[in-house]
Amino acid sequence: FRNPNPSPQKSLRHPSLSTGFEPDHSAACPIPKQDHLSNPPVPMRNPASEPNPGSESSNGGSASELRVFVRKKRGRKTIETQETKYEAEPLDQKLRGPPEIEEFGYKQVNGSFQSIPTGEPPPNWEKVLEGIRKMRSTEDAPVDTMGCEKAGNSLPPKERRFAVLVSSLLSSQTKDNVTHGAIQRLLQNGLLAADTIDKADEATIKGLIYPVGFYTRKAANMKKIANICLMKYDGDIPSSLEELLLLPGIGPKMAHLVMNVGWNNVQGICVDTHVHRICNRLGWVSKSCTKQKTSTPEETREALQLWLPKEEWVPINPLLVGFGQTVCTPLRPNCGMCSVSDFCPSAFREISRSPSKSKRSSLSKKL
Template sequence: MPPSLFLLPRSLLTRIPFLPLSSRARALTMPVTRRPSRSLASEARSPDSKLDPGTECPGGVSDREKRAHLRKKRVKRIVEVDEKRAKEEAADRKVCDLIDIEDFAYDKVNLSAISTDAPANWEEVLDGIRKMRFADSAPVETMRHEKSASLVPPKEQRFAVLISSLLSSQTKEAVTTGAVQRLSEKGLLDADAIVRTDEATMASLIYPVGFYLRKAHHMKKVAEICLEKYGGDIPRSINELLALPGVGPKIAHLVMIMGWNNVQGICVDTHVHRICNRLGWVSRRGTRQKTSNPEQTRVSLETWLPKDLWDPINPLLVGFGRSVCTPLRPRCGTCIINHLCPSAFKEARSSSSKAKRSPN
C-alpha cells in the first residue's frame, strides 16, 4: 500500500482499486506483521509454509488483532516469570529469616490452666529411674561431663556451649559431637572466627545435623550479636538468650545451666515432655489431659519439683527416654516402675494391635 494512502479516510480506502504488483515488486514486498522468532524458525524448517503478509489471518482475524493478542501473551508470560521469581525470592527470604527450629515456641503459660499439685509416689518413681539410668550411662550425661572438663578459657567455653546447644536441637548426640569436633578443629567455636567465615563453609562443616543450613545461618547471626553486644561472650539472662536467633526455652535454660552454672528453670525437650505426661506428673488443671507442649510441662514441673532437681532431671529423663521409655513401643516389660506408671503397657499394646491390623 502506497504511503500516501495512509492519509486518506478508511471509508475511501475500500473504494480505491489497487493495481496488481509485478513479480519483481512482489519479491521486494516485506511482511506486514511481526512474527515471533519461534514462528519464523518453524516456518523456515517447513518448505511449504509461506510468509504472505495478507490483511486477514485464517479465521478472519486481522493482523492488528493478532499483534495485540501476541503482545498480551508476551506480557502475561513476563508477569508469570516475575511472579515465579518473586515466589522463589520470598522462599529464600523465609529460609534466611528462619522460624525457631526448637520443638516449641516461647510463650507465657497460664498457671490456672495446668495442674500444680505434686503427683503421688513421684519420689519412688524418680528413684527407680535413677537405678535404671545408673545401669546404663546416658550419652547426654557424658557430653555434659566432657564440656565441663574443657580447658578452654571461660568466655570461649560459654560460646562453645551456646553453639553446641544450637546444633543439638533435633539432632542425635553422636552427630552433634562430630559437628562440634569439626568446628573445633577449624577454630570455629569462637564468635570472631565464625563472623569471618561464610555460611556455606559453616554448613559443610556441621552437616549432617538437622536443619544444617538454617543452623549455619543462625550461627552467623548469633556470632555477630554476641561479638557486637557482649564482646564475644554470651548473654547472662534467659530473656537475652531468647532474643537470639534459633534460641527457645530449652536451649536458653540449658545454656544458663551449662554456661553460667545458673539454674533458672528446667530444660524440657520432647523426651521430658513425653515421659512426664506418661507418668502423670503434669496435666491440665482439673482433668487428666496431657499438657499440650513442652513449655506447659516446664511450668507445671517447676510448681512442685524441688529446685535442686531442676538441673539433673533433664539428663535423667532424656537417658531414660532413649533406652526404656522410648517414643514408639516403650519397653514397659523391662521397666522397674511399670507398677507405678499409669501409661504402662498401654502404648505398647496399642502399637502392637495397630501392627496386627495393618495389611501385609
C-alpha cells in the first residue's frame, strides 16, 4: 500500500554542493582557506593556551595547546581538534647565553697545599722535566717576554696586581703577543687602573683591546671588575682565590696565576691549554681511577697536583707554555727535535704526512 500523502524525501547532499553556497563556520572558529585539496591540515593555536613568560608554564611547568585542523574531502569541510601537551623549556635554559670564558667548576684537591705528593708520580718525570728545562734554556718563546706575569712590571705593587689581573682576563684564547699589545695600548692611554677603567667608556676599552679573543665581552667584564675592585677593595684586587673566582670572566687558570704573581701565594698550578695538552701527551695525568686522558685544564690541574711537588707548581707553567709554543705545538709537534721524545708515549704519533705522500696516496685512490 502506498501512503496517500507521501512526505518529501530529505536530500542527503550538503546544500553547498547544489546551490554553490558555502556554509560559514567562522562563528565557531576562524578557519584559514585552503587553496588546494592536497594541502596538509593547518594548525591553529588557541591564544589562551600560549605560554606566558610570567606564567608557571614558562618557568618549567607543563601547558597544553589546542590545535584545530581543517581538512577538505570531496567538497566537504570537516573540523578536527587535537589537544597536545608539551613540557615548557626551563627558564634558565631560555635565558642562558654563550658560556662564560673559562666557565668550568673549581674544586680543591685534598693535599693540594702540601709539598709531599699524595699520588703515584709517573715514571721518569724528573728526567723529562730536566730535559724540557734544557730545551727551554734559551728563553725564546713568546711567554718569556710577553706573558701575563710581565704586565705592569714598572708599576707600583697595587697597580701591578691590577695589571696582571687584566692581562690574565685578556689572555684567554688569545696569543701572548696580542695580549701584550692590548696591555701596552691600555697603559699608554692611562687605562690600566681600576679608577680609570671604571670611568672610561666601554667602546673606548673595546677599541684598545681589539683584536683579543672575545674583546666585546672582555671589555664589559673589565668595567665590572674595575667597579667591584673600587667598591670592595679600594682599587686593589681580591687577595683570596675564592674571591678572585667570583669576578666576571675569571676562571681557575687566571685566579691561580694572579695569586702566584700578585700576592706570592701559591694555592694551585696555573694550567692553560699548553700545560693541559703536554701533560696528556706525556701521560702525566688521567681521569680519576681511569687511564683516560683528562678533558679540561681543571681536570689536569687536579690530577697534576696529586703527585707534583709544590715547589714545581709555579715554574711548571711558563716552562711548559714555552715548550708548547716552540716544540710541542698543538699541530704537528716537532718530535724530531725533542730530546725527551724517548720518554713520551705520544711521540711521532701526531705528525702529519708530507704533502708529496698525501698527493701520491690520493692519486693511487683515483687510479
